[in-house]
Amino acid sequence: MDPASSSPRTENTSAKRSPDSFSFFRGFLKEPRQVGSIIPSSPILERRLSTFARVPSARRIVELGPGTGGTTRALLRHMTEDAALMSIEANPLFIDRLQQIDDPRLAVQHGDALQVRELLNQAEWNNADLVISGIPFSTMDQETGRKLIADIHSLLSPNGAFVAYQIRDRVCNLAKGSFGRPDKCTVWRNIPPLRIFRWEKTAPVKHRER
Template sequence: MKEKLLFFKKFLQQGRHIGAWVPSSRYLAQAACKSAHLEEAKLVVELGGGTGVLTQEIVRQIPQNCDLVIVERDKEFAQLLKHKFDGSHVWITEAQNMHRYLDEHGFKEVDCFVSGLPFLSLPKKVSEAILEIVENYLAPEGVFIAYSYFPNAYYFFKRFFPEVKVEFVMRNFPPAFIYTCKKK
C-alpha cells in the first residue's frame, strides 16, 4: 500500500514522466516477461523500474549469471529499487543517457530491454533518443518489450523495429498493450 501511495504521489508531481496512477499489475508483469524469454539472457536492461513490479518478475525469471541493469530517473524510486534488488545495478539517470553506463561497464549487447516508460507522454525527442539507443545496443536476436495503454504506440515502435507483435492484457489498470519488438 505504501508503494502504491508513493507511486500516486509521483504521478501527481510528474505525471508526464510517470504515465500511470498505479504500478503495473503482476499479470502485466508476467505477460511482459513471458514474451521476453529471459531464461537464457546474459544482460537485461529495465527502463523505468518504478516501484519494481516488473523487476520482481524479471529477477524471478533470469538465470543466476545474468546481469540486470535498472535505469530509473526518479531518486526515490531508485533508492527503493536498490533496497529491494541489491544484486542488480540500479542506475539513477534518464534512459536517454544509458549508453554512457553501458559503455563504462563494457556492456556491448543487451539481450533484452524491458520498458515501463510512458513513451507517448514523454517529449517526442526524448522517446526517439531512447529508442535509438535501444536499437543500437540490442543484440541481433534480442528483444525489446514495452507496454503502453495506447494502441497507436504500435506505429511509434514500428519506426524502429521491423517486427512488432502486440498482445492485450485486461488484468491491469488500465488494460494495456504489450509490444514485443525485434530487429528481424
C-alpha cells in the same frame, strides 16, 4: 534436499503492494510525464510481461522506468542465475525502494532513459539482449521518442528484443522506422489495461562469397 531450496523464489507481494502504491502515486504527482500510471503494475501483468519478453533466454537485461520495483522483482524471478539486470530510473522517489531489492544480479542506476548508452558504457556492457520499457512513450515528443528507440536498437545484440508495456500504442509509430511491426498482446487484468509490444532486432544476413 529441502524441497523449498529447489523451488522458485517467492515473495509476499501483498505486503509490498500497499507501500509501493503510495510511493507510485507520489511519483506520478511529482513527474506525471515520466510515470505511465498512478498505481503500480499488477502481479498478473508482471508475470505476463516476463513470459512475453522471454526473460529466461536473456543474459543482459536493461529495464527503463522500473518505478517502485514490481516488474524488477518479476524479472529477477524469471532470470537465470548468471544473468544481469540494469534498472534505470529517473524519479528519485523510486530509487530508495529499488535499492532495497537484495539481489546481486541487479544494478540500479539513477538517470534518464536517454542516457542508456552512456550507462551501459560505464558498466562495460557492449550490448544488451533485452530492453524492457515501462516509460510512457505517449508523453514524449516525436523526436525524443524516435531517438530513444534508435538508441535502444543500436545497443541490442543481434536477435535481441525490445519490449514496451504501454497504455497507448504510440510507441508502434515511433518504432516503425527502427524495428518494423511488433508482436503484441493486451493484459486486461491490470488497472488500467496495458498492451505489451515486442520487437526483435534482426541479425544481419551473411552472404556467401562466390
